[in-house]
Amino acid sequence: MDELRILVTNDDGIMSPGIATLVNYLKKITNEITVVAPDIERSATGHAITIRTPLWVKEVSVNKDFLGYAVNGTPADCVKLALQALKRGSIDLVISGINNGANLGTDILYSGTVSGALEGALMGKPSIAISCVNSNNPNFESAAEFLINFLKVFDIKKLPEFTALNINVPSRPYSELKGWKITRQSKRRYNDYFEARKDPFGNTYYWMLGEVIEDDPSDDSDYMAVKNGYVSITPISVFLTDQKLFEELKEVEKTWR
Amino acid sequence: MDELRILVTNDDGIMSPGIATLVNYLKKITNEITVVAPDIERSATGHAITIRTPLWVKEVSVNKDFLGYAVNGTPADCVKLALQALKRGSIDLVISGINNGANLGTDILYSGTVSGALEGALMGKPSIAISCVNSNNPNFESAAEFLINFLKVFDIKKLPEFTALNINVPSRPYSELKGWKITRQSKRRYNDYFEARKDPFGNTYYWMLGEVIEDDPSDDSDYMAVKNGYVSITPISVFLTDQKLFEELKEVEKTWR
Numbered sequence: 355m356d357e358l359r360i361l362v363t364n365d366d367g368i369m370s371p372g373i374a375t376l377v378n379y380l381k382k383i384t385n386e387i388t389v390v391a392p393d394i395e396r397s398a399t400g401h402a403i404t405i406r407t408p409l410w411v412k413e414v415s416v417n418k419d420f421l422g423y424a425v426n427g428t429p430a431d432c433v434k435l436a437l438q439a440l441k442r443g444s445i446d447l448v449i450s451g452i453n454n455g456a457n458l459g460t461d462i463l464y465s466g467t468v469s470g471a472l473e474g475a476l477m478g479k480p481s482i483a484i485s486c487v488n489s490n491n492p493n494f495e496s497a498a499e500f501l502i503n504f505l506k507v508f509d510i511k512k513l514p515e516f517t518a519l520n521i522n523v524p525s526r527p528y529s530e531l532k533g534w535k536i537t538r539q540s541k542r543r544y545n546d547y548f549e550a551r552k553d554p555f556g557n558t559y560y561w562m563l564g565e566v567i568e569d570d571p572s573d574d575s576d577y578m579a580v581k582n583g584y585v586s587i588t589p590i591s592v593f594l595t596d597q598k599l600f601e602e603l604k605e606v607e608k609t610w611r
Numbered sequence: 612m613d614e615l616r617i618l619v620t621n622d623d624g625i626m627s628p629g630i631a632t633l634v635n636y637l638k639k640i641t642n643e644i645t646v647v648a649p650d651i652e653r654s655a656t657g658h659a660i661t662i663r664t665p666l667w668v669k670e671v672s673v674n675k676d677f678l679g680y681a682v683n684g685t686p687a688d689c690v691k692l693a694l695q696a697l698k699r700g701s702i703d704l705v706i707s708g709i710n711n712g713a714n715l716g717t718d719i720l721y722s723g724t725v726s727g728a729l730e731g732a733l734m735g736k737p738s739i740a741i742s743c744v745n746s747n748n749p750n751f752e753s754a755a756e757f758l759i760n761f762l763k764v765f766d767i768k769k770l771p772e773f774t775a776l777n778i779n780v781p782s783r784p785y786s787e788l789k790g791w792k793i794t795r796q797s798k799r800r801y802n803d804y805f806e807a808r809k810d811p812f813g814n815t816y817y818w819m820l821g822e823v824i825e826d827d828p829s830d831d832s833d834y835m836a837v838k839n840g841y842v843s844i845t846p847i848s849v850f851l852t853d854q855k856l857f858e859e860l861k862e863v864e865k866t867w868r
Contacts, residue, residue, distance in 0.1 A: 400658030400687070401720045408808070408816040430657070430721075435817060439805040460733055460773075460849050463658045463726075464687070472851075476717055476800055508863075516717075516798070517853045536860040538852045541773070543733055548696040551665070559665040560692060589856035592717050594729075595796045596774045597854070599846035603793040606765075 358505070359386040361445045361474070362422075363432045364453065365466025367395045372452035372486065372494050374419045379498035380449075383505060388445070389422030390436040392429065392466075399428045401469035409435060429470030437477045447510055448474030448481040452497045455489035456522050458577045458586070459542025459570070468590070471518040476592050480510045481518040487580050488525035496531060497523035500585055504534070520588040524580045534585035540575035542568045615762070616643040618702045618731070619679075620689045621710065622723025624652045629709035629743065629751050631676040636755035637706075640762060645702070646679030647693040649686065649723075656685045658726040666692060686727030694734045704767055705731030705738040709754045712746035713779050715834045715843070716799025716827070725847070728775040733849050737767045738775040744837050745782035753788060754780035757842055761791070777845040781837045791842035797832035799825045 360380055364373045368391035380387050393412070404427045412424045423440060425432050429450055437445055450470030457465045467483045474481030484501055486492040500523055513519070520539070524531060544564035551559055568577055579586035617637055621630045625648035637644050650669070661684045669681045680697060682689050686707055694702055707727030714722045724740045731738030741758055743749040757780050770776070777796070781788060801821035808816055825834055836843035 397662065400656070400660070400685075400726065402657040402659045403721050403819070405654065405819060408818045409805075410814060410816045412814070428657075431819070434803050434819065435805060438803050439807070439817060462851065463729060463733070463849060464660050469657065469720075472720060476720070514853075514856060517856050520851075534864075536857060536864045538857060539850050546691050546695045548666075548692060550696070557667060557669070559667045560696060561665045562660070562662060562688070562691065587860070589853045589860055590851040591853035591856070592720060592851075593796050594719065594777075594847040594849075594851070596771075596846045596848035599771060599774050599848070600793060600795060603844070603846055607791075607793045 357384040357386050359444055359446045360384060361436050361441065361448045362387060362389045363391045363429050363450050363470045365392065365396045365399060365429045365470065366454055367392050368414060368416060368422055368424045370454065372454050374416060375494035375498050376449065376452045377420045379502050383502050388436060388441050389420055390425060390432040390440060391422060392432060393424040393426050396428050396466050399466040400464050401430055401472060402428045403430050404428065411435065429466045430473040433470055433473040433477065437479065445479060448479045449484065451484035452494050453485035454492050455485060456487040456580065457483060457485040457520060458522055459540040461543060462520060462539060468520055471520065472592055475516050475518040478515060480513040482521060483518065484521045486525055487522055491525055493525045493527065496526060496528040499528045500531065516592050518590050520590050522576060522580050522586040524583055531585060532583040534587055535579040537576040537579045537586045537588045538574045539588050539590065540570035540577050542566060542570065542577045614641040614643045616701055616703045617641060618693050618698065618705045619644060619646045620648045620686050620707050620727045622649065622653045622656060622686045622727065623711055624649050625671060625673060625679055625681045627711065629711050631673060632751035632755050633706065633709045634677045636759050640759050645693060645698050646677055647682060647689040647697060648679060649689060650681040650683050653685050653723050656723040657721050658687055658729060659685045660687050661685065686723045687730040690727055690730040690734065694736065702736060705736050706741065708741035709751050710742035711749050712742060713744040714740060714742045714777060715779055716797040718800060719777060719796060725777055729849055732773050732775040735772060737770040739778060740775065741778045743782055744779055748782055750782045750784065753783060753785040756785045757788065773849050775847050777847050779833060779837050779843045781840055788842060789840040791844055792836040794833040794836045794843045794845045795831045796845050796847065797827035797834050799823060799827065799834045
């Protein structure tokens with residue numbers, strides 16, 4: 355079998371430890387790894403792309419771990435640039451991560467890590483976002499080990515078009531992971547509040563703060579899986595149409611005419 | 612009946628003509644309009660939020676059209692700030708637009724306009740994104756007129772939690788609109804390519820260019836509706852779980868154990 359040709363990106367930046375650990379583990383299953391990642395941290399950039407300014411690309415050697423391309427753009431920019439220019443026609447799988455911190459619930463709308471995977475899906479490639487849940491004490495090794503074992507048993511090339519997997523791994527040693535679960539994106543979201551301050555010139559500015567609201571305690575929900583020690587694997591799509599509401603409104607539509 | 616209390620935002624910036632036209636039309640149905648919008652254009656920011664720097668808020672008078680708040684952030688920031696701080700507890704409906712240019716198909720993942728509406732949905736408010744299809748020759752008046760007529764017949768407060776409407780209006784006089792259609796987000800997306808150049812110092816940089824691929828000619832698709840002269844109304848959700856793949860993988864999951 356030919357080796358998997360993997361594109362790696364992230365949103366914590368090309369110098370972050372999560373991406374280095376990921377690359378070192380992926381080397382165990384393939385020699386065909388390309389890293390194209392933001393030059394600096396781009397967390398919470400959502401699915402932003404850079405359209406008004408050009409993208410600079412710089413080859414960088416990251417410690418002794420890998421040679422990669424640093425880009426002054428977002429994860430989505432990196433994936434576009436890699437698939438359409440730098441490595442056109444020679445990528446089988448896009449992996450975005452390993453993020454330092456969870457990407458669960460409706461939070462994933464803000465996630466640069468997830469947007470890297472969604473961009474891969476948009477461009478027709480099987481794609482994975484992978485995150486380590488506890489940002490204060492991440493265990494990138496167990497997440498990376500889970501991923502390569504998962505890729506051995508799951509034929510990722512069969513992932514349907516326009517879909518991706520959003521994987522979250524609890525921060526604990528690999529041997530202490532309880533297993534994995536297929537989950538749904540939950541309603542886990544933030545209740546934001548703002549702290550108002552005055553700058554030295556009398557202008558008001560606001561710091562955004564937030565606390566998590568978890569209101570989907572079902573067994574299938576992504577955050578319950580990781581809370582219980584399981585790896586959460588959520589199949590996600592680039593299509594936002596609300597199917598139920600679509601059908602309801604189609605009925606209403608008839609009465610409008 | 613109490614008047615609708617409407618929050619207006621956009622991604623073209625608070626000084627853009629689309630938002631002024633929207634506000635002027637909304638004045639016909641309510642006096643309770645609050646505008647909180649980015650200080651400058653924030654197109655293609657996706658669902659980015661600002662987490663590392665504070666947000667500055669400045670009250671501005673836009674021509675003689677309205678008094679609003681300009682924020683050095685994204686549309687999602689503006690909605691969070693408005694709903695949680697500036698106008699906490701006193702908004703019934705979030706409207707993001709009128710965008711100068713279409714937000715159709717998988718493109719909507721990149722859309723700041725749509726992310727403004729999705730943020731409203733996340734925060735539990737009925738929300739609408741509205742865009743004028745032809746950015747070279749927008750007709751904001753017809754889009755605004757459509758919207759206020761739509762709000763007269765459609766009880767927007769009944770929109771289910773966590774959903775929003777993504778509305779795209781063809782650029783033509785209101786009397787020449789053929790009607791409206793409930794649609795699905797299509798596969799309309801971009802085939803990107805990159806033009807490589809050298810800067811004066813010998814470094815390579817890339818301009819992203821793109822052409823639209825339209826490969827969903829079904830009657831229900833968003834772009835076919837506007838192509839045929841109809842207003843497209845797509846019900847969208849903040850949940851990305853791919854239901855079909857979820858069910859398939861749940862079956863596979865059993866064989867893993």
